[in-house]
Amino acid sequence: MAAEIINGNEIAEEIRRNLREEIDQLKTHYGIVPGLCTVLVGDNPASVSYVTAKNRACEELGMRSFHRHLPAETSEEHLLGLIAELNQSGEVHGILVQLPLPPHISEKRVLEAIDPNKDVDGFHPVNMGRLLIGEEIFPPCTPAGIRELLLRSGTRIDGADVVVVGRSNIVGKPIALMLVQKRSDGNATVTICHTKTRDLAAHTQRADILIVAAGHPRAVTGSMIKPGATVVDVGVNRVGTTESGKAKLVGDVDFESARQIAGKITPVPGGVGPMTITMLLANTVKAAKLSLGLWTPGCNK
């Protein structure tokens, strides 16, 4: 029997409905409107479309969206000055610097300049450290989206054998850290695989939950999956164009063979993708609550 499809669009919409209510309550009871500022340096077309989508999503939920678009030749000093200004702003609760930055600017210095309490991307070392010790404030958005997909699709994480393929700082490592935490939405036994893993299939075949973030089409095929497993395909690979001329997207999992073996599976597109921006919005609402003292670390609400 073919696997159940985990519909990321539907789950993202469900979360956004809840966020809309929370935002209305913040406005009514506290007179505060959560605000996100995106910062873009240069005109990379993919980055332009990502920040446009993020700003639009904010506005659709009734949040404030600010955007600072700087020329590619902007100096690091100028960008750091802007970050310092946004750190002080009472209207901006979340700051997102769109990556990649031009090569003459240090991403590390810029990300570390963001106030950790406004770091809604969750990339600041302080927030990574909080994640490590089980006191997350802003979990990075894609891993947070993966966890929500698992929880809301009824996949049991507690006690599960989880295998993560990929060890990047934005997906592989943080999702592994999140699912291993001693808490009800964690408690998994987690293995992280990478290009030096000796026998990838031997690991993936015993996973109750398989999360694939390798960045290569068909890195995982059906024969590498345990029957009945939940498979989360994080990959986004552009392979040619569709009949309508749009880029054809595939994940890192060979969907057709995998869906014959898995119990549940996320599609590409329409799986993890819609969750990433949604979790950015959720982190921004959390940042606004944090600024009011309505939310404290360790309380994952």
Ligand code: NAP
């Ligand atoms: P990345 O930084 O390129 O990391 C890829 C990881 O996969 C590396 O750790 C690499 O190992 C490992 N890997 C690659 N090929 C492998 C193989 N054959 N077997 C085992 N491990 C392998 O990628 P990323 O930023 O984590 O992104 C992963 C994918 O997710 C990409 O397709 C990206 O576009 C997508 N993505 C999607 C979203 C979304 O919102 N939907 C968000 C972020 C990323 P080494 O460390 O040994 O090199």
